[in-house]
Amino acid sequence: METLKIGEITLTWLNGGVTHMDGGAMFGVVPKPLWSRKYPVNEKNQIELRTDPIYLNVNGKHVLIESGIGNGKLTDKQKRNFGVTEESSINTSLARLGLKPIDIDIICMTHLHFDHACGLTTPSNNGYQSVFPNAIIYTSEVEWNEMRNPNIRSRNTYWEENWKCIEEQMVTFKNELIIEDTIKMVHTGGHSAGHSLIVIESAGERVVHMGDLMPTHAHQNVLWVLAYDDYPMDSIRNKQKWVTETMQAQDWFIFYHDAHYRAIKWDEEGSIIASVMRERIE
Numbered sequence: 001m002e003t004l005k006i007g008e009i010t011l012t013w014l015n016g017g018v019t020h021m022d023g024g025a026m027f028g029v030v031p032k033p034l035w036s037r038k039y040p041v042n043e044k045n046q047i048e049l050r051t052d053p054i055y056l057n058v059n060g061k062h063v064l065i066e067s068g069i070g071n072g073k074l075t076d077k078q079k080r081n082f083g084v085t086e087e088s089s090i091n092t093s094l095a096r097l098g099l100k101p102i103d104i105d106i107i108c109m110t111h112l113h114f115d116h117a118c119g120l121t122t123p124s125n126n127g128y129q130s131v132f133p134n135a136i137i138y139t140s141e142v143e144w145n146e147m148r149n150p151n152i153r154s155r156n157t158y159w160e161e162n163w164k165c166i167e168e169q170m171v172t173f174k175n176e177l178i179i180e181d182t183i184k185m186v187h188t189g190g191h192s193a194g195h196s197l198i199v200i201e202s203a204g205e206r207v208v209h210m211g212d213l214m215p216t217h218a219h220q221n222v223l224w225v226l227a228y229d230d231y232p233m234d235s236i237r238n239k240q241k242w243v244t245e246t247m248q249a250q251d252w253f254i255f256y257h258d259a260h261y262r263a264i265k266w267d268e269e270g271s272i273i274a275s276v277m278r279e280r281i282e
Helices: 023-027 076-081 090-096 114-120 141-148 164-169 232-249
Strands: 003-006 009-013 018-022 046-050 054-058 061-065 106-108 121-124 127-130 136-140 170-173 176-179 183-187 196-202 205-209 252-254 261-266 272-277
Touching: 003 196, 003 205, 003 252, 009 196, 018 023, 023 046, 114 121, 121 164, 127 164, 136 141, 136 164, 136 183, 141 170, 164 170, 205 232
Parallel strands: 061 106, 106 136, 136 170, 205 252
Antiparallel strands: 003 009, 009 054, 018 046, 054 061, 121 127, 176 183, 183 196, 196 205, 252 261, 261 272
8 A cells, every 4th residue: 555654644545446437528628639648548538547545644533535436336337337347445455554444533525426435335234334433524515415415417426325324424614624733624616516625734744635626647737627527617716726836835746536646746847756656456
């Protein structure tokens, strides 16, 4: 498992499974000859997108960022449509850290689309049950409201089985939320109305998790936004602010979806000055 040390905190990437989504949809109006030079594409025009949660220990609290694609929830049709070739093995990843799902205290969710939230629940004899029953799960108030009341477009990605049994664990916020004096969640909108990004600071060092505003390193360009984005101009405005500021400060970006990089530090010109590559196990 890859790690990145930020100040006094170590980030560890877990195995949350993988999807393969349409490259054109993931890069919106950007022509394929441009984006395919920056991110590999297969013969089906799909790009590999990990769904790997990030673990950290903050003030003795066990924290996850995102939850993975889950295990045993998707039908064969869904696996085919979403290109899922590997389901989550979070339990195994946590065990390597000496932990179990019941040990997780906090989960920070940038948003609640299926590829981020499926890992929160698992099938049981009575329907579904929480995977992390002792955790407080944070997301924005807007996101939580839409999760439970999706519109004609969003109902394909906000699923009842991903929220019904964890209602009592959810805690929401409006604009910003500080968790354990270390993690800041900021409501951005863009990808979804309730999408948030996450900033982690420790001992003068900082990482920014842009969520699906910048799902891979190839989305560094502020104009390269997803066709899946419900409010693309909000995505662009937030990327203009956060990508520019983070690059100027030479802070780290971390990724949940990127199949090639776990973390990158760019300079102001957009050149990579440090990185954590994903270790591929064939």
